[in-house]
Amino acid sequence: MDYGQLLRDARAAAFVQQGRGRSADYIPALAEADPSAFGMALATVEGVVHGVGQWEKPFSVQSVAKVFALALALAEGGDRLWRGVGREPSGNPFNSLVQLESEQGIPRNPFINAGALVVTDRLLELTGDAAGAVRNFLRSESGNPAVGTDDSVAESEARHGHRNAALAHFMASFGSLRNPVDSVLAHYYAHCAIAASCKDLALAGLFLARHGIRVDGSRLLSRSEAKRVNAVMLTCGTYDAAGDFAFRVGLPGKSGVGGGVLAVLPGRGAVCVWSPGLDAAGNSVLGVAALDALTTATGWSVF
Ligand code: GLU
Numbered sequence: 556m557d558y559g560q561l562l563r564d565a566r567a568a569a570f571v572q573q574g575r576g577r578s579a580d581y582i583p584a585l586a587e588a589d590p591s592a593f594g595m596a597l598a599t600v601e602g603v604v605h606g607v608g609q610w611e612k613p614f615s616v617q618s619v620a621k622v623f624a625l626a627l628a629l630a631e632g633g634d635r636l637w638r639g640v641g642r643e644p645s646g647n648p649f650n651s652l653v654q655l656e657s658e659q660g661i662p663r664n665p666f667i668n669a670g671a672l673v674v675t676d677r678l679l680e681l682t683g684d685a686a687g688a689v690r691n692f693l694r695s696e697s698g699n700p701a702v703g704t705d706d707s708v709a710e711s712e713a714r715h716g717h718r719n720a721a722l723a724h725f726m727a728s729f730g731s732l733r734n735p736v737d738s739v740l741a742h743y744y745a746h747c748a749i750a751a752s753c754k755d756l757a758l759a760g761l762f763l764a765r766h767g768i769r770v771d772g773s774r775l776l777s778r779s780e781a782k783r784v785n786a787v788m789l790t791c792g793t794y795d796a797a798g799d800f801a802f803r804v805g806l807p808g809k810s811g812v813g814g815g816v817l818a819v820l821p822g823r824g825a826v827c828v829w830s831p832g833l834d835a836a837g838n839s840v841l842g843v844a845a846l847d848a849l850t851t852a853t854g855w856s857v858f
Contacts, residue, residue: 558605561849562595566607568848569593569830569841576832576840579812584711585615588814590832593841596753599824600764604754613701613750614829615708617811618649620746621671622792623689623759626784628674630775631681639677639731640670642783644791644798649837650718652725660729664791666809669722675743676732686745696762696770697755709748719743753815753827760817760825763788763807785819789857793843796836803847805856816842820855 573591580586594609628636645663647654655662655669662669678685686704693702712719723736723743732739751759762769763785767776776784788807793800793816800808806826808818814831816839826849830841850856 558597558599559607561852562597562605562607564852565845565849566593566595569844572840572844576830576834578814578831579833579837582708582712582715582812584705584708585617585813585831588614588831591830591841592814593828593830594753595826595828595845596757597824597826598754598757598761600761600822602758602761602770604758606754609829610753613752613755614815614831615705615747615811615813616749616751616756616815617747617813618666618671619756619809619811619813619815619817620689620749621666621674622763622784622788622809622817623692624671624674624678624685624746625665625787626762626776627688627692628678628681629780629784632677636674636677640665640673642787642791646795649794650722652718652722655722655725660726660731662726664787666787666791668719669726672719672723672726672739672743673731675746676734676739679734679738679742685742689746690749693749693751693755693759696759697751698758698770699751699755702749702751702755704745704748705750706748708750709744712744712748713740716740716744747811753829756815756817756827757825760819760827763819764821764823764825766821785821788819793838794836796834796838800838800843803843804850805858806846806850807857808846810838810842812837814839814842816846818846821857823855
């Protein structure tokens with residue numbers, strides 16, 4: 556299998572869409588990113604990684620971190636997590652407040668911001684350092700000790716994060732959080748602001764392709780838990796466009812407003828693509844197009 560050629564072909568197919576995306580600007584520190592920058596990495600379950608473009612350049616992982624936080628919260632605390640957060644697509648924007656009122660402070664799923672704040676809260680309770688747990692996991696799975704939080708991005712988020720603060724306070728009013736709101740928000744921003752490359756994230760996502768097994772051979776999640784994380788990625792991982800992502804790409808995937816998309820090829824590997832130009836739903840235009848081209852060319856969707 557010529558993985559390098561597959562990735563080059565996917566990039567070429569994606570670039571037909573060049574110029575159609577815009578970098579996120581609601582977090583000022585992300586607005587400077589070049590919307591047509593592009594990198595893509597594919598790691599196989601054997602741990603071999605192939606890449607094209609800027610696949611070793613760190614970018615702001617943003618909501619891609621939510622996958623790792625969820626997996627760690629499940630690994631540390633088990634099924635109890637699902638008492639505080641659901642697993643249905645929300646049908647609303649990722650930072651929406653509206654459902655929380657009628658659903659008594661229980662977020663629809665762990666990948667909208669409200670749900671990720673609950674996951675962060677639980678991970679903080681379980682480990683004492685939610686952002687550190689995610690950072691350490693990414694470092695050990697990628698083998699890259701340089702993976703770390705970009706403090707300027709975290710500060711920029713905190714300064715402009717009125718919606719996240721509103722979500723956290725609103726949930727606290729329902730008793731949905733166990734830690735002080737300020738601590739939950741600080742850990743949430745710090746894990747969103749982790750800078751990692753496509754190579755790092757593809758390697759770190761391999762435990763989901765290996766049905767729960769980490770790089771050192773130890774088990775993080777049971778097979779059933781890994782299936783569940785993949786299922787929530789498929790149904791809720793790409794904002795309000797998860798249906799379209801399943802339709803086009805057909806893989807469990809999680810995107811972030813930094814332009815990254817991590818997708819899992821169960822039993823085969825993990826792919827991460829990065830390009831900061833986003834569509835109206837918040838997904839990377841070139842990233843989704845490249846994954847669409849990859850699964851169309853190979854038949855590697857889960858369907
Ligand atoms: N830190 C971002 C926020 O809370 C994450 C958004 C995202 O990537 O979906 O708005």
